[in-house]
């Protein structure tokens with residue numbers, strides 16, 4: 082991928098005479114070629130794929146879904162909360178840009194910077210085509226596969242309708258972006274997120290912790306074991322970040338933008354895309370702290386501020 086994160090993993094599961102694909106990669110020539118070559122090497126013609134499961138609709142996971150579904154005549158399966166995000170994000174992005182501009186100013190981003198930051202993810206559109214899914218998920222479904230079952234585990238947080246796919250017979254979890262070996266996925270509060278995405282995320286992590294898993298197969302990075310240890314590390318990371326924010330908010334009310342500047346010093350100097358992620362991530366932590374009662378979230382008509390309770 083032409084991003085900081087270089088690769089996305091997609092998984093091909095044998096299902097009798099057919100195959101199920103989990104996630105698709107970006108809609109770019111390089112990504113298309115890579116997938117075609119792997120399928121050819123495995124001697125799997127694309128029309129043997131009869132089902133495509135999507136963990137969430139970010140471009141690296143969902144980008145090629147439209148054309149693959151066309152080519153393979155496969156059933157496209159996505160959580161229903163993701164479907165609602167598709168149109169505004171990829172087809173009517175101008176409306177979303179308007180919402181984002183309002184949201185940036187409410188969170189203290191100065192007008193000059195807001196001008197750049199608001200369009201930071203517009204470029205993502207070219208890596209995706211919008212397509213109607215065939216089957217909608219809510220979570221907890223059991224999907225037949227190869228004489229056993231895949232369980233859908235709804236794991237909101239990184240995205241409102243993110244799903245993991247758990248294969249109990251093999252003690253394997255396809256974790257999407259929910260649980261990654263090296264990085265913690267971006268959890269952000271923004272116009273398209275859940276209302277308290279960090280608490281959603283932590284609750285979904287706790288759900289995954291209870292599963293019997295030998296191997297986690299993530300969307301980025303290498304497969305790994307000991308999911309409970311990895312989950313403990315990630316939970317600690319968010320605890321520390323929350324404690325740091327409470328500290329930053331001790332000497333008076335601050336906007337999300339000011340707090341992000343304190344929390345992510347280096348990141349904020351990199352580029353507008355990183356700045357926007359840092360702001361979203363900061364706000365997700367602030368929201369969780371406000372729900373817990375450790376921060377006071379003060380709302381005036383056109384500005385949200387946070388201060389230690």
Ligand SMILES: [Zn+2]
Nearest residue numbers: 137139239258
């Ligand atoms: Zn993602």
